[in-house]
Amino acid sequence: xxxxxxxxxxxxxxxxxxxxxxxxxxxxxxxxxxxxxxxxxxxxxxxxxxxxxxxxxxxxxxxxxxxxxxxxxxxxxxxxxxxxxxxxxxxxxxxxxxxxxxxxxxxxxxxxxxxxxxxxxxxxxxxxxxxxxxxx
Amino acid sequence: xxxxxxxxxxxxxxxxxxxxxxxxxxxxxxxxxxxxxxxxxxxxxxxxxxxxxxxxxxxxxxxxxxxxxxxxxxxxxxxxxxxxxxxxxxxxxxxxxxxxxxxxxxxxxxxxxxxxx
Numbered sequence: 326x327x328x329x330x331x332x333x334x335x336x337x338x339x340x341x342x343x344x345x346x347x348x349x350x351x352x353x354x355x356x357x358x359x360x361x362x363x364x365x366x367x368x369x370x371x372x373x374x375x376x377x378x379x380x381x382x383x384x385x386x387x388x389x390x391x392x393x394x395x396x397x398x399x400x401x402x403x404x405x406x407x408x409x410x411x412x413x414x415x416x417x418x419x420x421x422x423x424x425x426x427x428x429x430x431x432x433x434x435x436x437x438x439x440x441x442x443x444x445x446x447x448x449x450x451x452x453x454x455x456x457x458x459x460x461x
Numbered sequence: 462x463x464x465x466x467x468x469x470x471x472x473x474x475x476x477x478x479x480x481x482x483x484x485x486x487x488x489x490x491x492x493x494x495x496x497x498x499x500x501x502x503x504x505x506x507x508x509x510x511x512x513x514x515x516x517x518x519x520x521x522x523x524x525x526x527x528x529x530x531x532x533x534x535x536x537x538x539x540x541x542x543x544x545x546x547x548x549x550x551x552x553x554x555x556x557x558x559x560x561x562x563x564x565x566x567x568x569x570x571x572x573x574x575x576x577x578x
Contacts, residue, residue: 434505436511
């Protein structure tokens with residue numbers, strides 16, 4: 326939620342910036358920041374929203390560098406806005422990847438039911454404990 | 462949880478899933494580091510796949526699969542499955558199942574130690 330709130334706040338700031346200049350790559354910025362933000366809320370859609378956010382960033386950078394009519398100051402602002410967007414999307418990408426497992430354990434993997442079932446049955450000669458927890 | 466259990470014939474599946482509003486990211490080093498035991502395997506389940514599967518199994522056998530737990534998402538939950546139990550059709554019934562972990566931890570340890578004797 327913190328990420329979502331942050332993204333929403335950033336999107337609101339970007340809206341204010343939009344009023345300042347039509348040169349800002351605001352559409353892509355809002356879409357990138359919004360996608361990154363809501364991906365924290367709609368976790369099941371996260372991969373798609375993050376991919377969309379990355380695509381929007383690329384569009385934003387292309388738009389920023391192809392815009393010729395803006396002055397130097399506006400151009401710098403464009404880049405600053407895009408870099409902020411990039412930072413937010415990077416944070417979401419970083420948050421999408423689980424941390425490394427402690428020594429001696431297999432890598433922390435995204436759960437796939439069939440492979441989890443195989444692992445569960447493969448350990449059928451032992452007592453098994455299943456724990457479901459929230460990371461925070 | 463496993464600190465006092467030294468038997469190597471136990472395997473722990475830790476499944477992290479987003480439940481709280483702060484769970485917008487995959488488990489970090491602080492979370493996975495809480496389970497340093499080499500007998501554990503950790504997973505990240507952002508879509509609550511396992512929780513839903515357990516819920517489905519509980520529809521026909523609530524007490525054995527889930528214990529007294531109720532709720533849309535199964536979390537803060539621990540269950541013990543003795544040797545020989547396989548997951549072929551529905552998710553299997555547990556020897557012990559309870560939640561929240563902090564409330565059932567003593568009973569969990571008692572059942573686990575008895576199962577490992």
